[in-house]
Amino acid sequence: MKILVLGAGQLARMMALAGTPLNLQINAYDVNTDTIVDAISQQAIGRGLATAIADADIITAEFEHIPLPILEQCQQSGKFLPGAEAIKAGGDRRIEKQLLDNAGVKSAEYAIVNTEAQFKQAITDLGLPLVFKSALAGYDGKGQWRLKTTEQAAVLWQEIADFLAADPKQAIVAEKFVPFQREVSLIGARDANGNISVYPLTENHHVNGVLSTSVIAEATTALQQQAEQVFTKLANSLNYVGVLAIEFFEVNQQLLVNEIAPRVHNSGHWTQQGADVCQFQLHLRAICGLPLGSTDLIRPTLMINILGEDSLPNEILAISGLQLHWYGKSKRPGRKMGHINLSAVNKTELKHKFNQLIDLLPAAAFPQLTTMLEQL
Numbered sequence: 001m002k003i004l005v006l007g008a009g010q011l012a013r014m015m016a017l018a019g020t021p022l023n024l025q026i027n028a029y030d031v032n033t034d035t036i037v038d039a040i041s042q043q044a045i046g047r048g049l050a051t052a053i054a055d056a057d058i059i060t061a062e063f064e065h066i067p068l069p070i071l072e073q074c075q076q077s078g079k080f081l082p083g084a085e086a087i088k089a090g091g092d093r094r095i096e097k098q099l100l101d102n103a104g105v106k107s108a109e110y111a112i113v114n115t116e117a118q119f120k121q122a123i124t125d126l127g128l129p130l131v132f133k134s135a136l137a138g139y140d141g142k143g144q145w146r147l148k149t150t151e152q153a154a155v156l157w158q159e160i161a162d163f164l165a166a167d168p169k170q171a172i173v174a175e176k177f178v179p180f181q182r183e184v185s186l187i188g189a190r191d192a193n194g195n196i197s198v199y200p201l202t203e204n205h206h207v208n209g210v211l212s213t214s215v216i217a218e219a220t221t222a223l224q225q226q227a228e229q230v231f232t233k234l235a236n237s238l239n240y241v242g243v244l245a246i247e248f249f250e251v252n253q254q255l256l257v258n259e260i261a262p263r264v265h266n267s268g269h270w271t272q273q274g275a276d277v278c279q280f281q282l283h284l285r286a287i288c289g290l291p292l293g294s295t296d297l298i299r300p301t302l303m304i305n306i307l308g309e310d311s312l313p314n315e316i317l318a319i320s321g322l323q324l325h326w327y328g329k330s331k332r333p334g335r336k337m338g339h340i341n342l343s344a345v346n347k348t349e350l351k352h353k354f355n356q357l358i359d360l361l362p363a364a365a366f367p368q369l370t371t372m373l374e375q376l
């Protein structure tokens with residue numbers, strides 16, 4: 001089968017790496033350069049998007065910030081999974097909030113802000129602190145502002161007004177700040193027959209708004225079930241086919257949805273070494289109409305993002321249960337360049353190996369890992 005992925009980054013690459021053993025042929029469409037490329041090597045294949053759509057058996061996406069005309073073109077082919085509606089919900093926080101409300105799923109209280117009057121009304125109605133998020137194109141904590149005191153409101157509004165003026169399509173979603181105990185995510189897949197298979201909840205730690213580490217969460221059955229119920233509601237309401245990721249805030253054993261990602265997700269990279277079928281192959285199985293297989297945990301695995309570094313000491317590869325995944329990208333400060341998956345037979349051994357790893361990694365490039373170790 002031939003699959004075309006919209007987006008040619010690391011997620012498309014890892015889909016190709018996971019799909020090759022099933023004889024799935026995966027090409028990627030680089031939206032920025034308007035070229036079709038080999039998803040692993042990035043070599044240009046050099047035919048246009050229309051030909052690639054015609055050639056493909058299935059079309060999918062590795063990110064949600066895709067121009068609407070391209071989404072429509074793919075939708076019209078009848079081959080696009082999970083489909084334009086799901087991608088739009090992931091790419092526009094206004095549509096996303098509407099989807100959550102319609103499905104009866106709890107998320108942070110919010111208001112849509114386009115004008116100064118709406119900005120002031122949001123502060124009155126929701127109270128402080130508030131988080132203001134751009135409706136479109138937000139990722140890795142970009143396009144977000146925090147407001148803690150009323151004294152800062154005028155200055156912040158000026159900044160937001162300038163941001164809105166620069167792009168007439170933008171809007172702001174003002175959200176009540178959630179005093180969460182931790183952040184967890186649920187990743188799973190739904191197939192075309194409505195079968196659902198999910199991984200255990202993952203606990204996520206961010207540094208400066210960017211995901212730093214993910215590890216299997218210590219979670220009660222009740223919490224896992226709560227997350228699975230939300231997953232089922234959302235996936236069913238979108239008639240979703242493929243992998244869907246849901247980010248949650250946990251507040252007193254209650255889960256509030258932070259956001260959804262209609263695709264494979266950074267917090268699911270641990271499944272490459274920690275689960276029977278990894279999230280990349282799970283997505284491909286779902287969209288190709290293959291059995292989903294098992295999403296069972298095989299061993300506790302910790303994922304550590306490599307940000308802004310293109311080399312690490314080779315000695316880390318001597319740690320048993322460690323796998324290194326580079327994305328073949330050129331170096332830029334803070335850029336997601338790769339990740340490390342560290343697996344062990346149990347939590348105690350995982351902590352021990354993590355300690356070994358921390359000693360070998362350049363401390364400046366991996367801040368807060370020691371804090372993470374203490375929390376593990």
Ligand code: ATP
Nearest residue numbers: 108131138139140141142175176177178206211259
């Ligand atoms: P990513 O692409 O990394 O998922 P993003 O840019 O889409 O991030 P969010 O996930 O909405 O943005 O927010 C980034 C982080 O900011 C969250 O993981 C959380 O730590 C914090 N945050 C966002 N919204 C709130 C909120 N309402 N209350 C408290 N913290 C929040």
Ligand code: MG
Nearest residue numbers: 140247258259
């Ligand atoms: Mg997020």
